[in-house]
């Protein structure tokens with residue numbers, strides 16, 4: 001009875017049971033962050049199921065809490081903002097430089113990789129290595145020929161399709177092959193499959209599934225020992241397979257170290273000396289995370305861009321005009337052309353605005369100490385999220401937010417933004433790669449890959465509606481936010497090869 005009475009007492013607080021438990025314990029008279037109470041004990045777990053970004057945006061409007069809303073996921077206190085100013089306050093604060101603990105991430109060794117390493121010396125070392133060696137402009141430009149090679153393979157494969165086809169399978173395989181080449185130095189043919197790529201695809205798919213799931217044990221610790229969703233069990237099955245796969249490649253690289261001229265991520269990490277030197281286990285974790293982070297995001301974004309091009313043939317025609325002017329039809333697009341394709345870049349930005357691959361910025365942040373956000377007290381250990389999807393669709397932030405209008409990034413009309421507008425994290429009205437200390441380290445590489453491949457696919461083909469399937473912009477939120485119904489299209493070649 002006493003337990004029930006306490007559960008209802010905690011639940012009565014704004015934000016639900018986890019917040020109630022905290023405020024009740026410390027007996028503070030602080031101004032409380034508004035938000036849904038959810039259910040006793042469970043809080044608002046239901047908000048995180050399916051399209052969490054949409055449900056959270058609707059709840060923020062309902063509770064008049066767009067600037068800051070509190071809610072509970074079981075015993076986890078969460079705050080979330082749909083406001084760019086408050087988003088900046090959270091993401092750029094050193095207090096929110098940590099990530100909340102996620103059992104599946106630890107189970108998959110990601111606590112030794114950049115994304116889930118706790119804030120501290122080890123994480124800072126990894127970030128420095130990433131910035132100076134893996135994602136520096138020299139490393140990105142040294143892999144240009146590789147993106148070109150895979151881009152041409154995509155073009156050849158797509159050219160074989162006479163009628164409707166699903167472009168997602170090609171994009172996902174191309175993106176995985178790109179990361180495998182970049183990270184492990186392995187080149188695979190897009191048109192043919194072999195046992196190594198199939199094995200890797202299965203490992204990556206299983207990892208996505210595990211990381212993308214809302215794990216009840218993360219928020220209801222008394223459930224943890226039961227492993228009801230079998231997440232711990234599946235992680236323990238997956239990790240030895242991943243270790244075997246990655247360690248075999250690391251050992252092969254070590255054996256050939258002296259004779260190699262190429263520099264993939266394995267070579268770079270194995271060559272580190274002194275304080276930067278990583279154990280083989282840590283190298284495997286960092287590399288494995290790169291495959292995860294870099295594959296899905298790029299493929300998902302390109303599918304959204306192509307869907308928008310099919311839906312808006314007038315805008316596609318403007319991209320074609322620009323490509324004809326900058327490149328001409330006599331030769332393929334080159335990466336150096338991209339800087340002159342201003343309208344194409346505006347299209348990429350507009351798709352990032354309406355369909356950010358991480359609508360809740362992928363992975364949340366956690367407060368390292370007690371702090372204040374937007375004038376409210378926020379205790380240590382609170383999880384903080386930014387609803388980028390809600391910000392980019394807010395009519396108080398963007399004019400005609402639902403309209404697909406790339407011109408907003410290139411013209412001087414009312415409602416347009418500064419022509420120099422950057423999506424790299426300094427302006428929180430559109431920051432699909434996050435911002436602050438934990439911003440995406442792969443953003444320059446991701447954008448270079450997406451812009452070049454989309455430019456190539458549009459330069460080579462006109463993308464037209466399928467005869468049988470409409471373009472459906474419904475979403476599904478897994479690790480990234482994808483089209484719920486894969487894009488089915490037809491293409492007409494534009495260039496003599």
Ligand code: HEM
Pocket residue numbers: 091114115116127289290291293294295297298301357358361362363364432433434435436437438439440441442443445446447450
């Ligand atoms: C279109 C492509 C991409 C998008 C939209 C994207 C988006 C994001 C977002 C939103 C975050 C969280 C940032 C934050 O908390 O502020 C993130 C983190 C991260 N991304 Fe990306 N990303 C992309 C491509 C890549 C690529 C190509 C790589 C590497 C190959 C990569 C590696 C990472 C890593 C390692 C982190 C964790 C950073 C940390 O916690 O310190 N991403 N990304």
